[in-house]
Amino acid sequence: MTAPFDRAHTDDLMGFLAASPTPYHAVASAVQRLEKAGFRQVEETAAWDGGAGGRYVTRGGALVAWYVPEGASPATPFRILGAHTDSPNLRVKPLPDTGRAGWKQIAVEIYGGTLLNTWLDRDLGLAGRLSLRDGSAVLVNVDRPLLRVPQLAVHLDRSVNDGLKLDRQQHMMPLWGIGSPREGELIEFLAGETGVAPGDVIGFDLMVHSVEPPAYLGKDRELLAGPRLDNLLSVHAATAALAAAAGREPEFIPVLAAFDHEENGSTSDTGAQGPLLGSVLKRSVHTRGGGYEERARALAGSFCLSSDTGHSVHPNYPERHDPTHRPLAGEGPILKVNVNQRYATDGTGRAVFAAACERAGVPWQSFVSHNSVPCGTTIGPITAARHGIATVDVGVAILSMHSARELCGAADPYLLANAMTAFLLP
Structure with a gap:
């Protein structure tokens, strides 16, 4: 039985997904929602004040936002919601214009552990973003059919249904026209889409996305199909939770940390292994008059809820899942456990999350991997180790993880956001 939910939250998530084909767009979409809740941007290069209110900083595809309640001391602990903005996909190479056999193609590189076959025939x-000669950048989003990665016809590969094998270099280049490739053609086209001069574009970070919009699925519309559920579902839920907590003067300082590059190890200036979160927490303490001692006390009393998607039991492959831990779509968020610290959850974290769900009236489920199936990981262990902050890993159970289009219970994003709000307001 699917848990009841407010479709307005899931409708807004669908709009968030559609507007956020890249980490840069996801940050912009989250910022729009935070600014409506009264948050204001601060620049990393500017002096910060320690007054009450909501603030945020952005760096590329990463966002850290926090709310300082009235009367917060330098040693007031943080309650952190962690997530990531990136998803596996195809990303454009530095010299993109290529082709052969009379077709114009775009050279791409595989980002993260994507399911390659899901990008075929879509x-x-x-x-992405275009970096300009004056040091600024503009976002670009061609959200209409532009590219296609064509699969070889069955007539030319009679054994394809016995096992499809795709060469990442040879078989994944999208086509986008007929004729001979011309150097600079793609950037000229994208410059025209954004209204900038092609000669002003001296750098770019571009990626491919499916233009099929998110949609409810099923007889009773109890499922949600869409792109980038891993992990924009968590970014959206955390943004909603932070906005909801901001006006209620919590006893902790609520924080949203949405990192980039989780899908390839988090090692970047905008990833969870980078300095961004630690810098924000340190400066927040300092602006309220604290030093090393107060920061150490604040972090020791802090807690992080790291949210990422996990695996729902697959009806066609039930043997790939643990026989006694079988989370289902529509039955609430999942608590993710791995004793080898691929997830950061321990008994204390379980208690904190369970208590938050109880306060919110949210059902929850446990997830562990089958012992013979390697376990994925998240930003949770990285955050715990890098900052010394107690962390619990949670998320929403989905099918088709790392596909160009994933599937979850339509109620689960709403339930996760409610649990997150209760976590911020213990």
């Missing part, structure tokens, strides 16, 4: 758009 209508694909192109989005």
Whole structure:
């Protein structure tokens, strides 16, 4: 039985997914929602004040936002919601214009552990950012059928249904026209889409996305199909929770940390292994008059809820899942456990999360991997180790993880957001 939910939250998530084909767009979408809740941007290069209120900083595809309640002391602990903005996909190479056999193609590199076959024979758009000669950047989103990665016809590969094998270099280049490739053509096109001069574009970060919009699925519309559920579902839920907590003067300082590059190890200036979160927490303490001692006390009393998607039991492959831990779509968020610290959850974290769900009236489920199936990981262990902050890993159970289009219970994003709000307001 699917848990009841407010469709307005899931409707807003669908809009968030559609507007966020890249980490840069996801940050912009989250910022729009935070600014409506009264948050204001502060620049990392500017002096910060320690007054009450909501603030945020952005760096590329990463966002850290926090709310300082009235009367917060330098040693007031933080309650952190962690997530990531990136998803596995195809990303454009530095010299993109290529082709052969009379077709124009775009050279791409595989980002993260994507399911390659899910990008075949789809209508694909192109989005990202263009870096300009004056040091600024503009977002670009061609959200219409522009590219396609065509599969070889069955007549030319009679054994394809016995096992499809795709060469990452040879078989994954999208086509986008007929004729001979011309150097600079893609950037000229994208410059025209954004209204900038092609000669002003001296750098870019571009990636491919499916243009099929998110949609409810099933007889009773109890499922949600869409792109980038891993992990924009968590970013959206955490943004909603932070906005909800901001006006209620919590006893902790609520924080949203949405990192980039989780899908390839988090090692970057915008990833969880980078300095961004630690810098924000340190400066927040300092602006309220604290030093090393107060920061150490604040972090010792802090807690992080790291949210990422996990695996729902697959009806066609039930043997790939643990026989006694079988989370289902529509039955609430999942608590993710791995004793080898691929997830950071321990008994204390379980208690904190269970208590938050109880306060919110949210059902929850446990997830562990089958012992013979390697376990994935998240930003949770990285955050715990890097900052010394107690951390619990949670999320939403989905099918088709790392596909160009994933599937979850339509109620689960709403339930996760409610649990997150209760976590911020113990």
